[in-house]
Amino acid sequence: MSNRMRHQTAGIKPSRSGWASPAALVGAVAVGLLLYFCVLPLALLVKHSFQGGDPFASYRLVASRAANWSALKGTLTVASGAAAIAFLLGVPLGWLVAATDLPGARSWRSLLALPYVVPAYIGAVGWTYLLSDRAGWLNRLLTEGLGAPALPVSIYSLEGIIFIEGVFFSPFVLMAVAEAVERIDPALEEAARVSGAGPVRVWLDVTWPMVRRAALGGALLAFLGTCASYGVPAVLGPSARPPVSVLTTRIKGYIDLHTTGGFRQATALSAVLLLAALAFPLAERTSGSDSRSAGSRPAGRKPVALGRWRTAALAGVGAVFGLTTFLPILALLISSLMENVGRGFSWENLSLVHYWVVLRRPEAGLALRNSFLLAASAATLAVGVGGTLALMQARGGLRWGWVLTPLAWLPYAAPGTVLAIGAILAYTGAWGINLYGTLWMLLAAYAAKYLALAYRMAAAGIEQVHPSMEEAARISGASRLRSILEVLVPMVRGHLVAAWFLVFMPSFGELTMSILLFGPDTPTLGTMLFELQSYEDPSAASVLAVLIVAVILLSNALVRRLSGGRYGI
Amino acid sequence: MSTLELRALGRSYGTHAVVTGFDQKIASGEFVSFLGPSGCGKTTTLRMIAGLDEPTSGEVEIGGRLVSAPARGVFVAPEERRLGMVFQSYALWPHMTVGENVGYPLKLRGVSRQERDAAAARMLELVHLGGLGGRQPHQLSGGQQQRVALARALVMEPEVLLLDEPLSNLDAQLREELRFEIKDLQRRLGVTVVFVTHDQSEAMAMSDRIIVMREGRIRQVGPPAELYGHPADLFVAGFLGLANVLEGVVESSGSESCRVRLSGLAGQPVVDCRGAVAAGTRADIVIRPEHFEVAPGETTGLVSGKVTRVTFLGDRVDCRVASGGAELRLALAAGSAPCLGDTLALRARDAVAFAQGPRNG
Known part of the structure; x- marks a missing residue:
């Protein structure tokens, strides 16, 4: 493998090696997204925690309480x-x-x-x-x-x-x-x-x-x-x-202060919590x-x-x-x-009234729609980017290909709270992009957080396909992109479907990041449930909880069905 | 069918050279094998012809068209080289039927479905798999899968057919059967074939010419019989067929031959060898097992030894004879089998001498 990894790097211009092409463009986009959504938030968070005349001021403040x-x-x-x-x-x-x-x-x-x-x-x-x-x-x-x-x-x-x-x-x-x-x-x-x-x-x-x-x-x-x-x-x-x-x-308490000082202390605490990722x-x-997704179980035991x-x-x-x-x-x-x-x-006390009441609230419809939309989009994005990165790592012959794996894992290893604070820093005004209070903000966080799950599943699929499968297509006359789309992708379809659901499921009921990132127009099932539970209506909260559990169990059953029991719980 | 020309082809990874200065012209319709132990660079060379690997120096020309020349900035993608290739693992696509596998190269060239199916059926007929186009690859045996891969490689009448150890995953009997089938198909279609193998008997059975490689370099090129009879060095002699490698001192030397006294053997072992090595120097001597004969009644110029093992192989007998400190391997006619423990007087009918340089065997 190491020979193949080194192979493309011997000073060959991409325009001649067939790597310019659409395939290279897709790869460049995937790496760009990886850096912007997975690396930038955490990097900004660490940087921000050291800001000011005295770089350790925030830490001193935090430690004094x-x-x-x-x-x-x-x-x-x-x-x-x-x-x-x-x-x-x-x-x-x-x-x-x-x-x-x-x-x-x-x-x-x-x-x-x-x-x-x-x-x-x-x-x-x-x-x-x-x-x-x-x-x-x-x-x-x-x-x-x-x-x-x-x-x-x-x-x-x-x-x-x-x-x-x-x-x-x-x-x-x-x-x-x-x-x-x-x-x-x-x-x-x-x-x-x-x-x-x-x-x-x-x-x-x-x-x-x-x-x-x-x-x-x-x-x-x-x-x-x-x-x-x-x-x-x-x-x-x-x-x-x-x-x-x-x-x-x-950290959530500091954010709720809505002051600059509170935010700075939140970043310092987050940076401490980020140590867990190490x-x-x-x-x-x-x-x-890391070998779990292989899915093969030795028989005969x-x-x-x-x-x-x-x-x-x-x-x-x-x-x-x-x-x-x-x-x-x-x-x-x-x-x-x-x-x-x-x-x-008692039987008389049994009723569907809470379902009726909750689902009639416009906010609930919005939350349901948001959660579905976000989970499905995050899953699609994560599979697209994760699949591309896994492909580059396995087949790209890139000298720096090994960095892709730790970078993709970074947001998954980082606590959700920390990633969310990083997202606030990265996407509210930095470089003129302000996503605060939009669904994009939540999508960025979900996709980044669970990218690793899709990446790992896609990588496991690609690992099972010998490169000669695509090479045979190349010799037959297929371009690089076509050999991927017509040979590799159909062969790893099962893995990609499983990967999609692996991202969909945790995203659908996500709370930790959502509670920090949602706005008045972007409630999710998780944030709505949490607010109902804490402040007004526990019965309504349990309706949402039942809905979340039902959708997740259904998705899980679907994965098991589609993969013949190899994936899912 | 096309000619294939490799000029000073080289591939290195950093400072490690995998293939160096590979220079060879392959004629149209010729069957050429790259033979060598694993790691000798034969597969890398094949992949450079295919465009699956890029040379770091030299040039590849297929049918007069320059396809790889790093110094001139030329690299033609594999899909544009019009080649057929059979992989060691066959690489049949599991999500396509046998017929779709064979028809895929035509599909990529925009051939209509109907014509594709007809061509695939014709190719499958040619490899004795008529009527199996609707099967899934995994429903076929290893030998059948190999034939499908062959049909797929040939369906668009490639310039050159590349075979990467296609027989190594088959059992011995099937391997022999397919050897002749591939050879027969190649003759009928007149296609140029490059065949990579580490199995010398495969290479000898099928090739018009064999290119023996070692450590990234060509050691010898020629028809099988020539390589066997006139190996250029000790490595080639040992790699093609069995060989007893002995040492001796040259007693006298002619222009094409020499007489050598073998060391370390019992008896009075003096043999006449092909190859001119200077008198008085030490030489390596290669004697094929079938070139020993038992010579009763004679006394001079003979090796004497004791039979330590006799293996009956049907048409002949494989004998081991201990002589001095060495063990000789003999292939004798089945009728003249000695018994275990017999003492034999042996004469070499043919031997080749190589001057001892810096050791390379």
């Missing part, structure tokens, strides 16, 4: 706790679904990974119905139904935030472990058995050492993901006693998720027989799924269907 230190402590506490929960849930579950004869292992794997596609803040909203101080249904069941002494288990607490983040990031560990288990050559474990080790011994001496790295990588991803998370602490943190503050909510490549690599533990394992897996994922989503569905939440469960 005790509230910022407690936010940092909050972020680290929540992220460590969530990573620990994700690890403790993900390791046994990942092993159970991948290595054992657990009944319905494949389906459980999909169900347990659901939080991967459902936004965590929606889970948080669901939990508010179950475990809010006195009114939570579970709390009432415990106190009134079972006569337990007052049990003030509240989801509005530090522990509640940690729990939800841990649950929602557990799929990172689960999938990393499951795939690591599947990569193990069964002969290694069999050799240990033959050598005289019992099943437990084999697990400890052979299996675990080979999945440990992936599990820790997954936990690190959960840690970083929680550091970057905004929705859950924003929904639950302010009402907790004492209130829980984290860096992302603190650990991201390590987490990606060790968790093995004999599942470990659980024997008499089978029922217990099934019950455990079912309980974890029910308690972590099913229950909050069910709570959302029920509350969206209850005419009056205060009146409790």
Whole structure:
């Protein structure tokens, strides 16, 4: 490969090598978009944080406030706790679904990974119905139904935030472990058995050492993901006693001041949070998720027989799924269907009135339209640009081709809050372009953020096509562009469709960046849900939550269908 | 069909030269093989002819048309060279039927669908796949896929047909069958063929001429029999066919031949060799296994050795004989097979001597 990479660079003028041409133009546009949308915002953010006579003034100011230190402590506490929960849930579950004869292992794997596609803040909203101080249904069941002494288990607490983040990031560990288990050559474990080790011994001496790295990588991803998370602490943190503050909510607070000073402190805090991105490549690599899209699973692995533990394992897996994922989503569905939440469960109280009320509001129609339009456009843009960049990297023979990968990953690794602040800096007036309050602003942020997902999927597709496929078309008389469009693209179509949905799904319910970037005319489902939840109408919020979850699950089902189960959850 | 001329062709990556000074004229309708071990530059040279790789020096001319000449700023894109090529992996497009694969080059030239289908069917008939145009490539066996690739490469009557190790993914029997099929097709169509292979028996069976390459340079060019009988150096001798490589001291020398006393062997081994090497110097001697014969009753000028292994191969017997510190390989007629442990007196019917220079074997 390295020979091919060097090949085009030996001083050959593009006009003669067939690289001028439309193909080179498309490539130049893709690189231009990459630099403008992925690199510029973050570069400006870092620059801005050092501005002024004393370059460290913003940092000094930020460091002088005790509230910022407690936010940092909050972020680290929540992220460590969530990573620990994700690890403790993900390791046994990942092993159970991948290595054992657990009944319905494949389906459980999909169900347990659901939080991967459902936004965590929606889970948080669901939990508010179950475990809010006195009114939570579970709390009432415990106190009134079972006569337990007052049990003030509240989801509005530090522990509640940690729990939800841990649950929602557990799929990172689960999938990393499951795939690591599947990569193990069964002969290694069999050799240990033959050598005289019992099943437990084999697990400890052979299996675990080979999945440990992936599990820790997954936990690190959960840690970083929680550091970057905004929705859950924003929904639950302010009402907790004492209130829980984290860096992302603190940054949002500074932005809400609408002062120059506030903005400068927000950039300084963001630059600190951006440090988390540095650990991201390590987490990606060790968790093995950079090879995840390959989609091939070695067959011939004999599942470990659980024997008499089978029922217990099934019950455990079912309980974890029910308690972590099913229950909050069910709570959302029920509350969206209850005419009056205060009146409790009864057939008379069942009604579609909230759907009717919410969907009749012009704002809701606008939000729905915006979210669809933005998610679809972001997906199309990301697939177009990501696919082109992946192609340039794989086939372009560019000496600098290797930089494309880290640049494409940069916005994905950066916390959404940070990317949004960067977008505000980059697209409100810089070079005469002001996108503030327009859909373009949101589109730029979404496409940049999720470009990496499309890029990785496209790259995995291209990797499976031998270059001789296109070369055969060239020899047959096809131009470079035509060999790509008529040979390569049809061969990677499945990957491109999957890539489109991989961007569409997180964009559709996006909150973290939207909450900083939306304007009066550009609400999205996420921002509308958040405002309804916080200020006026929780029932209406659960209607939107149900809608978001339904569209995401439908998209996911579609991906699985189209890819024959290779992609999606 | 066209002539093909490569003039001082070179390809280097930075300071690393992959192909150097490749100079060769290939006549119209000729079948020429590039033969050499992997990494010798044969595939790079083929790709430079195809336009899939760009030379860093020299020129390529196809049918009198200059297509690559970096010094003069000429580079014709592969799609404009009117070539046919069969890839090692066949590179059949999985999203097209067999017929569409074969018809694709015509489609790119604006040929109507009807004519395309007719031409594809005709080509498939020619490669013995008549009626399979509607199949998907993956429904065919390896040998059939190879034939489809061949049909696709030939459908628009290319100037030159390029074959990049097309037989290496097939099993032995099929490989031999396809060798003759390709050769037969080439004769009938009269197309100029450049064939890249690392398999010397393929090259010898099919080629009008073989170009033996090593480390990016041409070592010898000629018809198969000439290369086999008159290798230019020890490398060519060893690469084409089996060879016993021995050492000796030249006792006397003529204009075309010399007499050499072999070292390290038991007996009184003196052989007459082709090749003039100065008397008194050391020489490398190549003796083909089939050029040894058992000579009972004679005593001088013979190698004596003990049979260590006998392998019956049907038409002949492959013997290993230990003599002194060396092991000789013999191909003897099946009827005259010695037994394990026999002591033989051997005479070489033919041998070639090479002056020992800086070692290059």
